[in-house]
Amino acid sequence: MTIMARCILALAAVVSAAAARANDAPTPAADLDQVVARAVAYAEAAQDEDGAYSPYVGPAVTALVATGLMDNGRTPADPVVARSLAYVARFVQEDGGVYGPESMYRNYETCVAIQCFTRASELPGGEAYAAPLAAAEAFVKELQWNEAEGHDPTSTSYGGAGYGRHRRPDLSNTAFLVEALHSLGRGEDDPAIQRALKFVSRTQNLESEHNTTPFSTRVNDGGFYYTPAAGGSSQAGETAAGGLRSYGSMTYAGLKSMIYAGVGPDDPRVRAAVAWLQKHYTLEENPGMGSSGYYYYLHTFAKALGAVGDDEFIDADGARRDWRAELVAKLAEQQRPDGSWVNANERWLEADPNLSTAYALLALARCR
Numbered sequence: 001m002t003i004m005a006r007c008i009l010a011l012a013a014v015v016s017a018a019a020a021r022a023n024d025a026p027t028p029a030a031d032l033d034q035v036v037a038r039a040v041a042y043a044e045a046a047q048d049e050d051g052a053y054s055p056y057v058g059p060a061v062t063a064l065v066a067t068g069l070m071d072n073g074r075t076p077a078d079p080v081v082a083r084s085l086a087y088v089a090r091f092v093q094e095d096g097g098v099y100g101p102e103s104m105y106r107n108y109e110t111c112v113a114i115q116c117f118t119r120a121s122e123l124p125g126g127e128a129y130a131a132p133l134a135a136a137e138a139f140v141k142e143l144q145w146n147e148a149e150g151h152d153p154t155s156t157s158y159g160g161a162g163y164g165r166h167r168r169p170d171l172s173n174t175a176f177l178v179e180a181l182h183s184l185g186r187g188e189d190d191p192a193i194q195r196a197l198k199f200v201s202r203t204q205n206l207e208s209e210h211n212t213t214p215f216s217t218r219v220n221d222g223g224f225y226y227t228p229a230a231g232g233s234s235q236a237g238e239t240a241a242g243g244l245r246s247y248g249s250m251t252y253a254g255l256k257s258m259i260y261a262g263v264g265p266d267d268p269r270v271r272a273a274v275a276w277l278q279k280h281y282t283l284e285e286n287p288g289m290g291s292s293g294y295y296y297y298l299h300t301f302a303k304a305l306g307a308v309g310d311d312e313f314i315d316a317d318g319a320r321r322d323w324r325a326e327l328v329a330k331l332a333e334q335q336r337p338d339g340s341w342v343n344a345n346e347r348w349l350e351a352d353p354n355l356s357t358a359y360a361l362l363a364l365a366r367c368r
Contacts, residue, residue: 035332036072042339051083053354058100059091060109063116068361070119076126096135107161111180118183141192157229159195170227171203175253188262197261202228206272218243222272224254236288247288249297256304281315283330291345295359302366324367
């Protein structure tokens, strides 16, 4: 080979290597750090002087933001986190709950406060926030529907948690209850979690020994819906036959809750849920709901797949999805210049950038 030929081959190799480097996607960790840094900068700028975020809805959004910051490396000693923790602590009530005095969302608010205080108590400087946890745990367990409300295990309300004056139980509230108890270290041997599992199983469109409700046979696709209680309801609507349509956020919430309750991967309920999610794998929307509850969906997606514990999720076409990298890329694409996220769909308060950013931070923390 001539000297000229060797030079040409060497130059070609250099150009090829440079092109390969240029086409390589940035590492997920690098992208993640940048996205989180911008979100944290937004949180620092958006906080009220008293530590609150969106105080018009009580302590919940503040607790979610603080938890998202701590999950992404901040500690209770950080001034932003410290102010938010102090703000949430102002809502601790004599009955052990953590909520606004006139709130109709006491289960939601107390459950996110439990997760916030638990996370703080695990970190340096946050030990003081362990104090209210026992009373808060007793409070949410008291809210759970059981024999005290006249509902035995055959009732479609049994084991669930809800909100409003009627407190009709639903899967979203119940999933927050299970996650709060899980954050406290409670597992499948906890009676409240086992009661919740009965309710969660009945929100699945799957006929089984765990679900003999009339709704189980009308769709029977393995997905989850909002509630079988009080006549049943799905935010995704009904079928012509009166079935309650499954949708994404509730299916991830149901799967996560079952895993936290000790249901294994070979259980028919888990297999059916995973099969539904494989058919509807997407980060473009909340399947069955479109843009409604989109950031709630993303954070539940991340928590559920994190609980499953696999680095890849195999979709219905057999494609191996690096769900963490895909989620980071999607959130990076949607992040606004100020570091926040916002849903143009106002449903469930996601037009509030503080809430949507809190959900995004919680999702990003599961991508490491």
